[in-house]
Amino acid sequence: MTVVVMMGVSGVGKTTVGRRLAEALGCGYAEGDSYHPAANVEKMRTGTPLEDADRWPWLHAMAADIDRWRAEGKGMVLACSALKRAYRDILIGDRQDVRLVQLTGEEALIRSRIAARKHEYMPASLLISQLATLEPPAADERPIVVDVRGAPETCVAQILGALEEVRPS
Secondary structure, eight states, X not given: OOEEEEEOSTTSSHHHHHHHHHHHHTOXXXXXXXXXXXXXXXXXXXXXXXXXXXXXXXHHHHHHHHXXXXXXXXXXXXXXXXXSHHHHHXXXXXXXXXEEEEEEOOHHHHHHHHHHSOOSXXXXXXXXXXXXXXXXXXXXXXXXXXXXXXXXXXXXXXXXXXXXXXXXX
């Protein structure tokens, strides 16, 4: 069973597509936001971008769960911004059974989605810093890149088509 890390900036659809992908794969789903310590949440709530020092414990907590899921043979979809290569190296590294999916879209579309949703602590103003931080995955990261202009079901179908494993029966 594979662990899939859904990456992208805020508002791109990681949660929506990730939950639907997990359902289609018949596996579990985890929200990266739930791993943030209270101090990170408060920073974001006030519109202050996180620094790498804020992110390291958050990333290592998710990586520990990824290793646990793998040891248990449990398939999971984890939604996490994973904007920098260094972050993805912690989450995925040389774990060949962990796949990276990058959800991407035009800034105007993402802005409109952020404006239309209510998020507990992620203000639209942080999209600028996320876009500036984003390091698109390199070919050696084996990313599945999906444009989110289509419906979530279309995105899920594209991801399922690109995954190398057979869906569980």
